[in-house]
Amino acid sequence: MRWLIDYIQGYLSSNQTPGAAGNWFWATVYVLLVFVGLSIAVIAMNWLERKILAHMQVRLGPMRVGPHGLLQPIADALKLLLKEDIMPAEADAVVFWIAPFIVVLAAFTVFVVVPFGPTHAITDMNIGILFMLGVSSLSVLGIVTAGWASNSHYPLIGALRSSAQMVSYEVAMGLAVVSVIVMTSLNAEGTGTLSMIGIVQAQQAQHTWFVFKFFPLGLVGFFIFAVAMVAETNRAPFDLPEAESELTAGFHTEYSGFRWSLFFLAEYSAMIAVSSIAVTLWLGGWLRPFPNALNGPTWDLVFSLFPGITFLFLGAMCFYNAARMPKHPLFKIQTIGLAGFGAVLALIGLVLFVPAARDRVGDIFWFAAKVAAFMYLYIWYRGTFPRYRFDQLMKVGWKILLPTGLVLLILTAGAGFLEDPVKEWLKHVL
Amino acid sequence: MTDPNALSSLDLETPDKTFLDANELVINMGPQHPATHGVLRVILRLDGEKVLGLECVIGYLHRGVEKIAENRTYTMFNPYVDRMDYVAAVSNGLGYCEAVEKLLSVEAPPRAQYIRVILTELNRIASHQLWLGTHALDIGAITPLFYTFRDREEILKIFEKYCGARLTTHAFRIGGLQYETYAGFEKDVKNFVAFVKPKIDEYEELLTTNRIWLERTKKVGVISGKDCIALGVTGPVLRASGVKWDIRKAQPYANYKNFDFEIPTGLNGDTYDRYLVRMVEMRQSLRIIEQAVEGIPEGPIMAKVPKVMKPPVGEVYHSIEAPKGELGYFIVSDGSTQPYRVRVRPPSFVNLQALDVMCRGQLVADVIAVIGTLDIVLGEVDR
Numbered sequence: 001m002r003w004l005i006d007y008i009q010g011y012l013s014s015n016q017t018p019g020a021a022g023n024w025f026w027a028t029v030y031v032l033l034v035f036v037g038l039s040i041a042v043i044a045m046n047w048l049e050r051k052i053l054a055h056m057q058v059r060l061g062p063m064r065v066g067p068h069g070l071l072q073p074i075a076d077a078l079k080l081l082l083k084e085d086i087m088p089a090e091a092d093a094v095v096f097w098i099a100p101f102i103v104v105l106a107a108f109t110v111f112v113v114v115p116f117g118p119t120h121a122i123t124d125m126n127i128g129i130l131f132m133l134g135v136s137s138l139s140v141l142g143i144v145t146a147g148w149a150s151n152s153h154y155p156l157i158g159a160l161r162s163s164a165q166m167v168s169y170e171v172a173m174g175l176a177v178v179s180v181i182v183m184t185s186l187n188a189e190g191t192g193t194l195s196m197i198g199i200v201q202a203q204q205a206q207h208t209w210f211v212f213k214f215f216p217l218g219l220v221g222f223f224i225f226a227v228a229m230v231a232e233t234n235r236a237p238f239d240l241p242e243a244e245s246e247l248t249a250g251f252h253t254e255y256s257g258f259r260w261s262l263f264f265l266a267e268y269s270a271m272i273a274v275s276s277i278a279v280t281l282w283l284g285g286w287l288r289p290f291p292n293a294l295n296g297p298t299w300d301l302v303f304s305l306f307p308g309i310t311f312l313f314l315g316a317m318c319f320y321n322a323a324r325m326p327k328h329p330l331f332k333i334q335t336i337g338l339a340g341f342g343a344v345l346a347l348i349g350l351v352l353f354v355p356a357a358r359d360r361v362g363d364i365f366w367f368a369a370k371v372a373a374f375m376y377l378y379i380w381y382r383g384t385f386p387r388y389r390f391d392q393l394m395k396v397g398w399k400i401l402l403p404t405g406l407v408l409l410i411l412t413a414g415a416g417f418l419e420d421p422v423k424e425w426l427k428h429v430l
Numbered sequence: 431m432t433d434p435n436a437l438s439s440l441d442l443e444t445p446d447k448t449f450l451d452a453n454e455l456v457i458n459m460g461p462q463h464p465a466t467h468g469v470l471r472v473i474l475r476l477d478g479e480k481v482l483g484l485e486c487v488i489g490y491l492h493r494g495v496e497k498i499a500e501n502r503t504y505t506m507f508n509p510y511v512d513r514m515d516y517v518a519a520v521s522n523g524l525g526y527c528e529a530v531e532k533l534l535s536v537e538a539p540p541r542a543q544y545i546r547v548i549l550t551e552l553n554r555i556a557s558h559q560l561w562l563g564t565h566a567l568d569i570g571a572i573t574p575l576f577y578t579f580r581d582r583e584e585i586l587k588i589f590e591k592y593c594g595a596r597l598t599t600h601a602f603r604i605g606g607l608q609y610e611t612y613a614g615f616e617k618d619v620k621n622f623v624a625f626v627k628p629k630i631d632e633y634e635e636l637l638t639t640n641r642i643w644l645e646r647t648k649k650v651g652v653i654s655g656k657d658c659i660a661l662g663v664t665g666p667v668l669r670a671s672g673v674k675w676d677i678r679k680a681q682p683y684a685n686y687k688n689f690d691f692e693i694p695t696g697l698n699g700d701t702y703d704r705y706l707v708r709m710v711e712m713r714q715s716l717r718i719i720e721q722a723v724e725g726i727p728e729g730p731i732m733a734k735v736p737k738v739m740k741p742p743v744g745e746v747y748h749s750i751e752a753p754k755g756e757l758g759y760f761i762v763s764d765g766s767t768q769p770y771r772v773r774v775r776p777p778s779f780v781n782l783q784a785l786d787v788m789c790r791g792q793l794v795a796d797v798i799a800v801i802g803t804l805d806i807v808l809g810e811v812d813r
Contacts, residue, residue: 057576237570237642386642387570389795390479 017197019112019123030122034111042268046073049379056383067338068321083257088150091254095149100255100262102142107266109135110273115197117286117363128196129177132277133170136232139270140166143251146263150254158250161240161390166232168397173228175405176221179412180281183210183218186416200285207292211282214415220408222282224401226377229274231397233267235378237385238393275374276367283370286363304358307365311349318342454482461490465568465798468808472785472797479793484786488779491812499772504530504604504739507772512598514776515810517560519598520553520589521752527602528683529748529759531733533741534604541729542606543685547722548619549592549601550684551715555626556585557753557805558708562633565705565802569646574636581629584622591618605735611726619723623716630712637705647702651788651800654699661787662780665755667804670707671699677751684750688725689718701803708805740767754778754805774813778806 011023018026047062047070054061062069087096113128115121125131140163147159184202185192193199203209211222231238234250252263279285288303322339325331352358388396455478460471469490475482495514499507511526512519524546531537538546559582563575586596591612593601601607637643653663655671668675676693678686694710696703741763749758755777764770781804788800 057573058580059576239570383573384636384640385571386566386637386640386646388642389646389793391793392645 015119017119017121017124019121027122034122035108038108038111038269038272041272042265043073045268045375046076048375052376052379053383067325067334067341070338070341077261080257080261085257085259088152088254090151092149092151095145099142099146099149100259100266102145103139103266104262106135106139106142107269107273113196114273114276115200115280115285116367118197118201120364121197124195124197127194129181129194129199129277129281132196132273133174133177136270136273137166137170139266146255147251152254155251155253158253162234162251165234165238165240165393168394169228169231169401172224172397172401172405173232175402175409176225176228177281179217179221179409180210182409182412182416183213186419196280200280200287203284204287209282209284209287214412217408217412217415218282220404221412222278224405224408225278225282227396228401229278230378230381231393233271233274235271236382237387239387240390240393271375271378272371275371278374279367279370286367288362288366304362305353307358307361308349308352310365311345311352315342315346315349318345459797466801467564467806470801470806470808470811474794474797476794481789481792481794481797484789484797486782486785488782488808488811491808493813495813496772496774499769501768503767504741504769507769508604509598509600512600513809514774514813515752515754515778515807516597517807518553518557518753520549520601521750521757523600523602524550524684525748525750525752525757525759527604528750529746529761530604530739530741532748533744533746533761533763534735534739536605536733536735538606538733539730540685540727542731544722544726545607545611545731546602547684547686547689548719549589551718551722552585552588552619552622554715554753555712556582558712561708561805566637568798568802569643571637571643574633577629577633581626584625588618588622603732604739606730606732610731616723616726619719623720627716630709634709644702646799647705648700649698650701650792650796651803652698652700653784653788657787658699658784661783663755663784665752665777665781666704666707666711667755667781667784669694670696670703672697677749677756681749683748689721691718701799704803738767740765749775752777754807755781776810776813778810782806782811
């Protein structure tokens with residue numbers, strides 16, 4: 001018994017991720033935490049997307065199930081679970097059954113290496129970024145099998161479009177990623193890293209986020225990735241596989257009920273996954289903003305209060321809306337529910353002001369906040385852009401992003417090579 | 431031994447033809463398809479994603495409106511015309527009323543003429559707004575639909591206050607108007623004009639310079655002015671191809687010759703030009719409304735029309751510029767209370783002919799854009 005407690009406690013003094021430290025207990029705990037956190041994020045994203053999109057389009061969005069439709073995602077999930085699970089008679093049953101699991105597996109497995117903080121990751125792989133790109137591209141396999149197994153025209157065309165699109169944009173995406181890996185090697189030893197944690201630490205060591213490195217090269221790389229990741233996740237304006245005016249619902253047309261909800265879950269967790277890559281590679285991962293301009297212990301304290309303030313603000317918003325609820329007795333439960341939800345959020349906010357708590361969640365908060373900004377961008381795109389045509393989509397991928405990525409890679413390498421000599425020379429000239 | 435049937439059954443070289451191997455693929459779009467604006471059925475011949483040709487199958491919404499006319503009196507038929515182009519019911523009513531007035535040789539009094547112009551132009555804006563929303567939705571921009579419907583609501587409110595109906599208004603009567611305007615009509619119209627002007631800029635902000643919108647609409651569904659005339663295409667589609675033909679200017683009816691407005695024309699005859707032409711048309715309609723609402727004269731709203739209408743024996747053709755193009759009514763009278771024959775020339779029906787010409791060589795996704803840009807209403811195509 002004693003050794004078990006020692007085993008558990010032994011990790012607490014470690015400054016590694018549980019996977020790297022080889023502690024199975026904490027690794028399992030982290031896996032569960034990430035899984036639960038991701039599920040909550042997908043549920044929240046579902047609600048937020050409907051609400052934000054609705055407000056962009058001068059309508060209200062879900063308002064009936066729970067206060068301001070807060071329970072709508074849960075109601076939807078229940079409905080999907082209770083629906084009849086239809087499998088087309090002509091479908092290839094085994095493949096049809098496996099396809100959604102491949103997609104979900106690929107979308108969730110990538111979170112093994114996502115660094116929420118210097119030690120807040122399930123594990124720190126030395127090939128972390130390769131692992132992420134590799135595993136996330138496995139979802140193409142699931143989509144192709146889903147389209148094939150349905151044995152129907154529209155899903156097949158949708159699946160072909162999806163896979164063509166994802167494969168082509170992965171090339172440009174890879175080039176942008178390589179330019180970041182080149183940047184990580186700009187240190188005394190001259191060795192780069194592929195580890196997700198290592199990439200963030202390299203940004204910390206170089207006192208800049210890679211999006212601002214070698215301006216505008218970092219920004220261009222970030223832009224390429226930001227475009228490619230939208231195409232990679234099949235979202236507007238690259239949502240051709242799901243173009244409802246042409247193909248009804250694309251590769252998952254024949255899926256219903258729980259199987260369909262797995263595709264839905266995978267789509268949203270894939271969005272979060274690629275956003276995490278972008279945040280880690282270009283936006284400093286868990287690092288707080290303005291580390292150079294606003295440094296010192298006072299500013300550290302101010303920034304460490306942000307998580308608590310955010311939750312208090314969310315709680316206050318709930319109370320404000322609870323006060324604005326109609327006073328009719330029918331709305332009593334909703335008002336109490338919303339106020340209760342606000343109270344829970346405010347309580348979390350207060351807990352986050354406690355020094356012990358706020359030091360531990362600071363990095364997770366900044367990481368989540370940056371990812372949330374990307375999620376908002378996804379919704380914003382959907383509300384603003386028309387849809388690309390398929391040939392135009394391929395043109396953007398192969399004729400614009402790919403050459404730009406190649407040139408960027410060469411320029412980044414050149415800039416890294418010439419940085420010190422040019423500085424020397426400038427000193428000499430001036 | 432040399433049985434040809436036995437040999438052919440062993441011929442393993444015969445490829446297993448599936449729809450992927452075929453070099454020509456025929457697919458059927460509609461009649462239940464989200465992007466065909468109702469119950470249009472399009473049979474597409476495709477080479478991969480390229481359109482080799484297409485055929486429209488219509489008639490799923492046929493109600494025999496023209497035949498109904500032969501069994502109704504002139505007055506009784508009036509509400510039926512609203513059900514043809516239900517997005518622009520007021521224009522349909524105007525065309526019919528003016529055609530019968532021509533047959534009866536009466537003219538609506540000036541006050542009625544002015545109010546007719548205001549309501550028709552309001553309806554033109556409503557029709558274009560609905561077109562814009564659905565057209566953008568087909569191309570994948572979902573937000574303009576909600577913006578345009580929000581603003582179209584204000585027009586429908588004015589209609590509702592005026593005659594009680596929002597969509598199939600039956601706003602006019604043969605010889606003038608049935609209803610005097612309500613108190614505050616002029617104020618409502620002026621408020622609407624001031625309200626909708628910045629809103630049109632808002633739609634343009636979302637689309638006009640949007641890169642993806644430009645790529646999806648420029649050089650898509652091109653049709654030349656000559657082809658348009660050969661096919662009888664009218665309305666914004668004709669004008670976007672560079673032909674300055676608008677019946678409001680060419681053969682002025684109602685009292686359009688009293689108003690100052692421009693006829694916008696395009697250069698390339700592509701989907702983007704048709705979009706721009708309609709956007710300018712909305713602004714020009716606002717100009718007409720502004721002038722008309724300032725100058726509404728006092729006076730009666732009905733001309734002297736007999737209770738039981740028995741037009742003299744003869745025939746008449748009268749056409750007006752509906753939001754979608756030339757809307758013509760050909761009425762034959764045998765001197766009785768019921769028309770002997772009514773033939774409608776609906777703009778959507780004639781414009782739909784151009785779909786084949788516009789879609790050849792384009793991709794499947796463009797067919798959807800072109801159906802949207804033609805601005806057809808199936809109620810009018812099938813009648």
